[in-house]
Amino acid sequence: MTDEPRYAVEATQTSVAILEALVDAAGPVGVTELADIVGVSKSVAHNHLSTLRAAGYVVKRAETYEASLRPLALGERTREGLGFYQAAKQQLDNLAAATGETAALFVLEETAGAPVSIAEPEDGWSVPFHAGERLPLHVNAPGKALLSSLPDDRVESILDETELAAPTDATIVDPDELTEELRRIREDGIAFCRGEQYEGIIGVAAPLSEVSGSRIAALGVCGPVERLNGRYLREDITGQVLSTTKSIQVALTSN
Structure with missing residues (x-):
């Protein structure tokens, strides 16, 4: 199976x-x-630019063009529509401050994980991705936490549609091995990523299952292996991630 549309609209693409x-x-x-x-004629590019400009998505400066901030407004409105976002955002900031590491909140979008919010302390590791960017589920801790929240048939469907690419030598690309890890994550309630997306970067995450209707979310911390290792990783960081997810669940339940 693929995500390719049966009848793609070329103009939209x-x-x-x-x-x-x-x-x-x-x-x-x-x-x-x-x-x-883009690989189109000048006239085609001009027509699309004019249409995008009329819709407010492109700004013209002299004879050049640049993207407007309107997509940001759409993203902000979409994020505000997530019922759990406000409660989770404050807890996410607290987690980053308490650990001194980068913390991120992810949601499941079809077959990918999308960061809803990223909290980077001053001395934390700066992630090379942005809020709203779709990322593979099998390469990072939040993604694996999201997968572990799903029933087996949904996981199987996602893996069938996903190319299990390996950004590093540590990435799990064997479906059976990944399925076994998801089983362990379900049992332990915690997911780890050890250099599977970026070399030398460790991640730990926990799922926030069904926090907003059909939405599946996960929250995690990531940072350099020089800091995130041993008992500090297994007990301190893991404990704070689990505690934060519980606090978010309590806040949502009490509202």
């Missing part, structure tokens, strides 16, 4: 490609350069 190219660009981009990046 082109508009999305143009918008993403503008977001990725270091500065404003001209029509000719943008057409080359």
